[in-house]
Amino acid sequence: MRYLHLLPILCCCCHLGVAAAVPEPVQMVEIKAGIYTPFFEKSKDGEASVTMVEAFLLDVTPVTNALYLEFIKRNLDWRRSRVKDIFAENSYLKHWQTDLYFDQDVADKPVRHVSWFAALEYCESLGKALPTVLQWEYVGSADENQPFAIGTDAYREKILHWYGKPSADESPDVGQGKRNYWGVKDMHGLQWEWTLDFNTSLVTGESREDSILDKNKFCGSGSLNAKDKLDYGAFMRFGFRSALKGNYTVGNLGFRCARALQVP
């Protein structure tokens, strides 16, 4: 009883300690295997080319500023003041006040101004990887009710609406929207996302029409035939990917991670 008056003080101290606590790790969901027609399929005698996407795990939401900070604390070479320009250009994490501090308002917003090298390092530090373009587009083709909503008016309208909005400085917190068919959130509407093989995108200004690869710029026998010419969102994403270099950081470009299923 004598020391009961110490209790509030001890509680305060515990509370302060907890304030420095680690954020919840991102949940992952299993994406089931399936047959998928990639957006730019290589046409063979007019046949649409399909591919098998193996089952894998994907983060439900994009990586947040809070989670990215935890990564930097364990990997100090990735601080803004330490990282080499070749791995992340000058605008890396420019929305943070210092190397290790950002406004608490953005803690649960998707991290942005991060380069491909940084995103890759983050995922690998957790035993994960960036999703491939194929994996990302496979999951991104879904709306709330069906896995392949590309080609439906509702899907197209939603995407066009988002792409038509001017880019706000900060997006909402992650996870506010509805889960898509796969249980994944925020594939569209918050930001663009890095992919492991973003540089497989061989797109030029002519790609909206059926075209053979511009022999001046590219070596190869392929032709680019877009699966759905009205899928403006996909053209934007593929065009954007083809303009990126590994050290680029962009204000509306973040990422999430993927992982192979454990072999039982």
Add this chain to the structure above:
Amino acid sequence: MRKIKNLWVIVSLLIVSLLIVSLVIVSPVIVSPVFAQAALANDEWPEMSLFHMNSKWKDHQGKALKLHDLAGETTLVAMVYTSCEHTCPMIVSKLFAVKKALPKKYRNKLKLALISFDPKGDTPAALAAYKEKRNLDDNWTLMTGDQSGIRKLAAVLGVSYKKESDGVFSHSNILSVVAKDGVVVSQINELNTPTTDMVDTIVQQLRNQH
């Protein structure tokens, strides 16, 4: 007296806990100088130097290489693969053309490197055979690596590439000049682009080399 003593106990407890909490928050910053030491080793090269990349490669003689083994030389680099039947031969021809356009005294000072997209097909032996077939002298190094190293180098050079379902690679026709400190100082993105600017840059680099 007892009341004051209790007060001091409380205050000291509070101060100690605040100290612990602030140490927890601030500790990464205190610890950082230790990491700064380790990072210094790489600071000999400029921030944009390719030599910061630690990827492992093998040359056409099977010798283990890292990108920083190109240090000290001016190197003209292209990413290709030896079983290519499309424009890769034209890329190699363009590399020859750049070399030929150099003033005579500089021609043998330029190093050239072909880096393969195809680790499976382009073993050191395959690279050696290709070097022989295309009559590439000892100023040429042919390199093969792993998927990750290739992806990262392409990401830095701005090279797009894709393995198609029939095993053929579609890829950018990009030529890059890597300076002796690993920084990319000139690039040509299309086969039709004149080589004049690149040649001028190479001459500047070679002048500053010796």
